Amino acid sequence: AQSVTQLDSQVPVFEEAPVELRCNYSSSVSVYLFWYVQYPNQGLQLLLKYLSGSTLVKGINGFEAEFNKSQTSFHLRKPSVHISDTAEYFCAVSSTTGNQFYFGTGTSLTVIP
Amino acid sequence: NAGVTQTPKFRILKIGQSMTLQCTQDMNHNYMYWYRQDPGMGLKLIYYSVGAGITDKGEVPNGYNVSRSTTEDFPLRLELAAPSQTSVYFCASTPQGRTEAFFGQGTRLTVV
Numbered sequence A: 001a002q003s004v005t006q007l008d009s010q011v012p013v014f015e016e017a018p019v020e021l022r023c024n025y026s027s028s029v030s031v032y033l034f035w036y037v038q039y040p041n042q043g044l045q046l047l048l049k050y051l052s053g054s055t056l057v058k059g060i061n062g063f064e065a066e067f068n069k070s071q072t073s074f075h076l077r078k079p080s081v082h083i084s085d086t087a088e089y090f091c092a093v094s095s096t097t098g099n100q101f102y103f104g105t106g107t108s109l110t111v112i113p
Numbered sequence B: 001n002a003g004v005t006q007t008p009k010f011r012i013l014k015i016g017q018s019m020t021l022q023c024t025q026d027m028n029h030n031y032m033y034w035y036r037q038d039p040g041m042g043l044k045l046i047y048y049s050v051g052a053g054i055t056d057k058g059e060v061p062n063g064y065n066v067s068r069s070t071t072e073d074f075p076l077r078l079e080l081a082a083p084s085q086t087s088v089y090f091c092a093s094t095p096q097g098r099t100e101a102f103f104g105q106g107t108r109l110t111v112v
Helices: none
Strands: A003-006 A012-014 A020-021 A022-028 A029-037 A045-052 A054-060 A064-068 A073-078 A087-095 A101-103 A105-110 B002-007 B010-013 B019-025 B030-039 B042-050 B053-055 B064-066 B077-078 B087-094 B107-111
Touching: A003 A020, A003 A087, A012 A020, A012 A073, A012 A101, A022 A029, A022 A101, A029 A073, A029 B087, A045 A054, A045 A073, A073 A087, A101 B042, A105 B077, B002 B087, B019 B030, B019 B107, B042 B064
Parallel strands: A012 A105, B010 B107
Antiparallel strands: A003 A022, A020 A073, A022 A073, A029 A045, A029 A087, A054 A064, A064 A073, A087 A101, A087 A105, B002 B019, B019 B077, B030 B042, B030 B087, B042 B053, B064 B077, B087 B107
């Protein structure tokens, strides 16, 4: 089975500052990795995903993430955040052989004006 | 371009009542999932299905039932509602390779 750990439950950051949201996973098989964003009272929307190939993945809204196999991490970054980035962010993993997605407990990003 | 559709969006139930949360997808996905989301707990898997006629339990199946008679529909049934089932419920579907999960907008359920 797989598991996902999001190391920070809340991250406050000032507008236009950079941000990194951390995600570590555990798995004994090859994995696919995802970041989803949830705006208040809405469903989850895909930000980006790593399936294979380049370890640096670019997503929507200026976000990017880097897959690090040796450190089993998939941290999400943005060089300059906006007020509109305030939301809950979920890291998720699925395996190439299993049937399920596993989600972290989420990181609440608050952008301060 | 509907994707995953959940109904209802909101519901208040009394303890002991029953209800069915509806989920439909129009992407011909084999895999479908039901999650519940509680504050600070992330998403917990209730049940999932890998195709019509096949369902399996997730992490927190107690108090719930599902069926999958067609590829499109995956309803979630609560037989005897309890306050512990107050939550936001999300349905999701993925294509065969599980390369992305598509989510519905959620159902906010309150049991009083």
